[in-house]
Amino acid sequence: MKGGSKTKVIKEIKVDISKCTGCRSCEMACSAFHAVPRYSSLNPSRSRIRVYMDEVRDLYVPIRAGGYTQSECNGRNLYVINGKEYSECAFCPASCPSRDYFKEPDSGLPLKCDMCEDETSSSEPMCVVACKFDALTYEEREEPMQENEVPAIEKQVELKVAYESLVKKHGTKKLMETFFQLSKN
Numbered sequence: 001m002k003g004g005s006k007t008k009v010i011k012e013i014k015v016d017i018s019k020c021t022g023c024r025s026c027e028m029a030c031s032a033f034h035a036v037p038r039y040s041s042l043n044p045s046r047s048r049i050r051v052y053m054d055e056v057r058d059l060y061v062p063i064r065a066g067g068y069t070q071s072e073c074n075g076r077n078l079y080v081i082n083g084k085e086y087s088e089c090a091f092c093p094a095s096c097p098s099r100d101y102f103k104e105p106d107s108g109l110p111l112k113c114d115m116c117e118d119e120t121s122s123s124e125p126m127c128v129v130a131c132k133f134d135a136l137t138y139e140e141r142e143e144p145m146q147e148n149e150v151p152a153i154e155k156q157v158e159l160k161v162a163y164e165s166l167v168k169k170h171g172t173k174k175l176m177e178t179f180f181q182l183s184k185n
């Protein structure tokens, strides 16, 4: 750290597609870890990582859930892997209205990878721990923070305070109904 300047920790899950066997242990581990109560169920449709599988072409690609997008985008990527083309949305991490991926199956609310941040008993995210083929590996590095950048932990505290005040004002049920409606728009 230079001259007292602040740093942030960048967390990275490196994906080595050539090692992925499509076993889906990562999906199981993520869904169990995020079940309520924790580890009470195994349901890959609740996982924040999904494995794109093309068994004919022998291709397996683990993709972690990214941000929620309110509307389907009109920009598309076309992937060519080993000379074979893959559909434009196949590897997209977004929770998007045009498909069912990365949505909580009961509520329809978007799912996003949180890097298992509230797990203190493991130094690695659950999907990485579950992957026995080293297709997923975890790394951390420090980077200097931009001027005026708010540390992630402070943002979380701000969000928690805002959420608690909304619950106090409107009640959990009303709030969840509103989130559900927003996720459908």
Ligand code: SF4
Pocket: 029, 030, 033, 047, 048, 049, 064, 065, 112, 113, 114, 115, 116, 125, 126, 127, 128
């Ligand atoms: S890091 Fe945690 S939340 Fe993200 S996909 Fe892996 S197990 Fe799920």
Ligand code: SF4
Pocket: 019, 020, 021, 022, 023, 024, 025, 026, 027, 051, 060, 062, 130, 131, 132, 133, 134, 135, 136
């Ligand atoms: S646990 Fe590892 S090898 Fe199995 S599907 Fe997930 S990333 Fe691939």
